Amino acid sequence: MKSEGMSDASGVMTEEVPQAIGKRRQIRPRAERRQQLIDATIRCIAQHGLSKVTMQMVTSEAGLSVGIANLHFQSKDNLLKETLRFVAEEYHGGQIEIMEGSDIPDLGERLDALLDFQLGRGVTQRQKMSVWFAYYGEAGARPVYQKIVSTVDRLAAQKLETLFAEIIQQGGYTDVEARELATGYSALIDGLHLGLLVTPRELTKRRARAVARDFLRRAFPKHVGGVALRSTVFSQR
Amino acid sequence: MKSEGMSDASGVMTEEVPQAIGKRRQIRPRAERRQQLIDATIRCIAQHGLSKVTMQMVTSEAGLSVGIANLHFQSKDNLLKETLRFVAEEYHGGQIEIMEGSDIPDLGERLDALLDFQLGRGVTQRQKMSVWFAYYGEAGARPVYQKIVSTVDRLAAQKLETLFAEIIQQGGYTDVEARELATGYSALIDGLHLGLLVTPRELTKRRARAVARDFLRRAFPKHVGGVALRSTVFSQR
DNA sequence: ACCCAGAATGAATGAATATTCATTCTTTCG
DNA sequence: CGAAAGAATGAATATTCATTCATTCTGGGT
Structure with a gap:
C-alpha cells in the first residue's frame, strides 16, 4: 500500500489514499478472522447475489487483504x-x-x-x-x-x-x-x-x-x- | 435432439470431432433459436447451478456455436x-x-x-x-x-x-x-x-x-x- | 442457375477473477 | 532486547469467460 511515501507535492487527491492514516496491520486469531470473513460473505451475498460474489469483494468488505480468505479457507468454494x-x-x-x-x-x-x-x-x-x-x-x-x-x-x-x-x-x-x-x-x-x-x-x-x-x-x-x-x-x- | 448424427465410426475419441460428420449448418427463424437457447439454459441451470452457467455451456448444450447466444440475446444477462x-x-x-x-x-x-x-x-x-x-x-x-x-x-x-x-x-x-x-x-x-x-x-x-x-x-x-x-x-x- | 440477405460460426480479444507466494509486519517468549 | 513463529499483505500469474466480428454458409427469390 504505498506505505510511507508521502503523497507527492500536488495537493490534489491522488487515486489511492491509503485508507486513513491510523490503519495498522492487525494480527488476530484464526477463529476470529474466519468469522469475520463469513460475516462479510453473508453481507456480500445479500447485496450482490451469490453468483456475483468475488474474493476481492468479500475481503474488502471485511476490511482485509485479498490473500487472507485463501489463507484461512483454502478456496472460495470452501468459504462459501x-x-x-x-x-x-x-x-x-x-x-x-x-x-x-x-x-x-x-x-x-x-x-x-x-x-x-x-x-x-x-x-x-x-x-x-x-x-x-x-x-x-x-x-x-x-x-x-x-x-x-x-x-x-x-x-x-x-x-x-x-x-x-x-x-x-x-x-x-x-x-x-x-x-x-x-x-x-x-x-x-x-x-x-x-x-x-x-x-x-x-x-x-x-x-x-x-x-x-x-x-x-x-x-x-x-x-x-x-x-x-x-x-x-x-x-x- | 442431436440431429441424425449416428454414433461415430472410429472407436477412438479424438479431441475435437466436429460433432458428427453429417452436421450441417442449419438456418432457422429467430424465434425458434431463442426458444432452443432458453431450453438449453434451463437444463444447464438445473444441472450446474446458476452461478456456474457459462455461455459455452449453454450454446453447446443447444448444439450451436458460441456466438449465437449473443446474436439472439445481446448478452448473457439478457438471456438469463x-x-x-x-x-x-x-x-x-x-x-x-x-x-x-x-x-x-x-x-x-x-x-x-x-x-x-x-x-x-x-x-x-x-x-x-x-x-x-x-x-x-x-x-x-x-x-x-x-x-x-x-x-x-x-x-x-x-x-x-x-x-x-x-x-x-x-x-x-x-x-x-x-x-x-x-x-x-x-x-x-x-x-x-x-x-x-x-x-x-x-x-x-x-x-x-x-x-x-x-x-x-x-x-x-x-x-x-x-x-x-x-x-x-x-x-x- | 445464381444471388444475396442475413443466419451461423468460432478464433481472437480483453476483461475479470481465483490463487500463489515472496515479503513485511506483529506478537510472544526466552 | 532479539529472534522465531506465523499472520497479513498485495503484486504477479494463470485461467476462465463473455463478447466481438471477419468469414462462411443457407435457402428463398428471381
Whole structure:
C-alpha cells in the first residue's frame, strides 16, 4: 500500500489514499478472522447475489487483504460452503433451542416463541434469508449443499414433530397427524420467507405472521390464541 | 435432439470431432433459436447451478456455436432474464388457466387439478424448480428479477383468492378468509417445492401432495375429499 | 442457375477473477 | 532486547469467460 511515501507535492487527491492514516496491520486469531470473513460473505451475498460474489469483494468488505480468505479457507468454494454451514446451523440451532425450551413450559407459548423466531427480526434476518435461498438455488446441482442443509434440517424437523405430538396429546386433538403437520408448517414458513424476500410489497412481515398463526390455530385451536396481533381488526375491507 | 448424427465410426475419441460428420449448418427463424437457447439454459441451470452457467455451456448444450447466444440475446444477462421470464410465465400461466377453468365446473375438482399441476410432473418439473429457485436466490439483489416474478405472481394470487372466495361462499365456510388462505396456500406450495428440491430424501412428491391436500381439507372440508391420492373426488352434493 | 440477405460460426480479444507466494509486519517468549 | 513463529499483505500469474466480428454458409427469390 504505498506505505510511507508521502503523497507527492500536488495537493490534489491522488487515486489511492491509503485508507486513513491510523490503519495498522492487525494480527488476530484464526477463529476470529474466519468469522469475520463469513460475516462479510453473508453481507456480500445479500447485496450482490451469490453468483456475483468475488474474493476481492468479500475481503474488502471485511476490511482485509485479498490473500487472507485463501489463507484461512483454502478456496472460495470452501468459504462459501462454510458460510452456508454457519447460516444453517444458526437458524436451525435457534429453532431447536426454543423447541426443547424447558424455560417455556406452556406449549402454546412455545409455539408463539418459535413463530417469533422464524418470522421476526430485522435487517439481519433479511440478509440471512438471502443467503439461505441463494444456496437453495444451487442445491439442486450441488450435493454438498444438500447434505449440509438436510443434516440440520432433519434434526429440526424431528424436534418440531415431537413438539406437535405433545400438543396433540395434550389437546386431545383428533384428525391431525404430527408428522404431516410438521412438514406442512415447515414448508409454510419457508414459503413465507420466500415471499418476504421476493415480493416484499405484497407480503409484509405482519401478514406473514398472521398467516402462519392461522395455520397453527386451525390445527391447534385450544393452544393458539385469536388474532393476537394487537387489536387487529375486523377491518378487512 | 442431436440431429441424425449416428454414433461415430472410429472407436477412438479424438479431441475435437466436429460433432458428427453429417452436421450441417442449419438456418432457422429467430424465434425458434431463442426458444432452443432458453431450453438449453434451463437444463444447464438445473444441472450446474446458476452461478456456474457459462455461455459455452449453454450454446453447446443447444448444439450451436458460441456466438449465437449473443446474436439472439445481446448478452448473457439478457438471456438469463428471458429464461426467468419464460419459466415464470409458463408456471403461472398454467395455474391461471386451471383456475379460470370453465372446463372444470366443480370447484373441488378444480382445486385438485391445481394441486396436480403444482406438484405433479416428472423430471422436467424438477428442472423448472431448480431454475425457479436459482433466481429466487438472486432476487434479493436484483430488482429486475423481483419485478418479473412479482408481476406474474400478483395475477396468480388474485385468481387464487377469487377461487377460494367462491369456494367459501359455496360451502358456507365461516372462520376462513380467502385472502389469508390464498397467501398461506401459495407459500405452502413454494415451501414444498423447496423441500422436494433440497431434501428429496425426506420429502417425496407423494407426501408433498398429501400435505397440501391436508391443508386444503382443513380449510374446505366439504370440497376436498379424504386421503385419496388419485384425483377424482366427489364433493359437495 | 445464381444471388444475396442475413443466419451461423468460432478464433481472437480483453476483461475479470481465483490463487500463489515472496515479503513485511506483529506478537510472544526466552 | 532479539529472534522465531506465523499472520497479513498485495503484486504477479494463470485461467476462465463473455463478447466481438471477419468469414462462411443457407435457402428463398428471381
